[in-house]
Amino acid sequence: MLRFLLILLLLLISLLAVFPAPEYHLWILAVIVTGFPYIFIGICIVFLMIQTKSKYQKAGNLTAIVALILFLSPVFRAYLVAVKLPENLEAVFGKKTVNLPDHPLKTPFSFLAMFSGIGGKAVSPQTFTYKTYPEISLQIDFYAVKTASKQPCVVVVHGGSWSGGDDKQLPGLNSYLARRGYQVASIDYRLAPEYKSTQALEDVQNAITYLKANAEKLQIDTNNFVLLGRSAGAQLALLAAYTFKNNGIKGVVDFYGPADMVFGYFVPSNPMVLDSHKVMEAYLGATYQQAKNRYKASSPILHVNAQSVPTLMIHGKNDVLVSYQHSVRLKQKLDSLGVKNYLLTLPWATHGCDYNLNGPGGQLSTYTVERFLHVVTSK
Structure with a gap:
């Protein structure tokens, strides 16, 4: 029994x-x-x-x-x-996405790799303070490539409902990309409810400014930045990529991010999973009815134009924190304007689908991210 x-x-x-x-x-x-x-x-x-x-x-x-x-x-x-992924990526970004030199992932997904792992030795980051305010100092965890020449830099913006998380979140992909030849800067930013949306976005700008100012020491190619964000961090990464001008940003990677804050307010999460109204109001400082323009200004989808940078979206259909429809709507907008983009849909996956780098979602997303970076940075 x-x-x-x-x-x-x-x-x-x-x-x-x-x-x-x-x-x-x-x-x-x-x-x-x-x-x-x-x-x-x-x-x-x-x-x-x-x-x-x-x-x-x-x-x-x-x-x-x-x-x-x-x-x-x-x-x-x-x-x-996995069967169709290489072909689909090639159709959007060209043949450069197919064969990468000395690539550890020979296929987008392998059952055995769940046990053997797709990574390698973890890279220990250096920690720098990039901005100091009277009440707080903001840091970067920098995963450095040992190289004699400047390399593209991936700026990672953590998730946590804009009120939690830090630059040490999910370091596996950071180490993996560093081993593959990218400088990786995982950043902190000021958190809600004490700080609001414009201040968090300002911190992303300050982090890029710091990286550019220290490009010689950190061996960063300042014409080859790519922003990568998860969840709330993806909203910031998308917004920065679509609004920052002349920053050398060549692309943006959106892991299950809220691309439309207005849509998100009116199609909230199941309150038993997440009180998304409370989360958004803490971040934006008001309800939608009280600050409609603030919600619109914080919606990456409303800042997309024909000159927007190439975009990679990764989202699980079973996401119960940030609706999969955010990525669908963003893709439709990018398609309508002729902006190169790809939506990696994981039908079984939920929010945090890349938590285990060796799992099904982790392998597929890592495979896709690396190929996207290879194309947009012309590495």
Whole structure:
């Protein structure tokens, strides 16, 4: 009986690999289920190997098989995305996206790579203070490339609902890109509710100014910046990429970011997962009705024009914090203006799909990000 009840619990958990999480803690569990599916696959196999004389044995076996299939679904679906990914990228960005020299990822996704890993030795960052205010100092974690020549620089803007997080968030991709020849600067910025949207955006500008001023020491090619943001940080990265002029910004990478703050206010998240009204009001300092122009000014989609930089969007369809429709709408706007862009859609994935660099979402996004960087920086 106990075996059957545990297997039934596994089946309920496996539903998070297919359906959106209905509650905050279940969203966290969904990140684990879809980012580390092999753990749950292994548990299912162990239960199937356990034989008992219970009358629930057959029912338990059948339930475990169904759970196993659901836990495997992110893997199968990742392969379906991977099959067409090189061709799709080539169609948008050209042949330079296909064959990269000495590339560790031979294919967009590999089941074995979930165990062996796609990364390597972690790069230890240097920490610099790029801006000091009377009440706070802002830092950059700089993942340096040992090189005799200046290299493109990826500026990483962390997520955290504009009120949390820091420059040490999800360092795996930073190390990976540094090993692949990019200088990577992961930045702090002032956080809500004490500070508002314009101040956070100002900090992104200050960080770029600092990197340009120290380009000789840090070996940065100041004509080759790419902004990369996650969630709330993606909103800042997109807004900076579309509004900063003459900063050498060649592209922007948007990981599941809110591209339209007006749309986001009127199509909020499930309040059991995230009170998005509260989050946006803390960041912008008012409700939409009180400050309509502020919401519009903070919406990257409303700043897109025909001269906007190439854009890479990465989003899971089961995202319960930032609707997948943000990226769909942004893509439609970019397409209508002839701006090069690509939306990597992960049908099974939720918010934080790249949490595990070796997981299905992590492998596919890393493969895509590197090829995008290779093209837009002419590296």
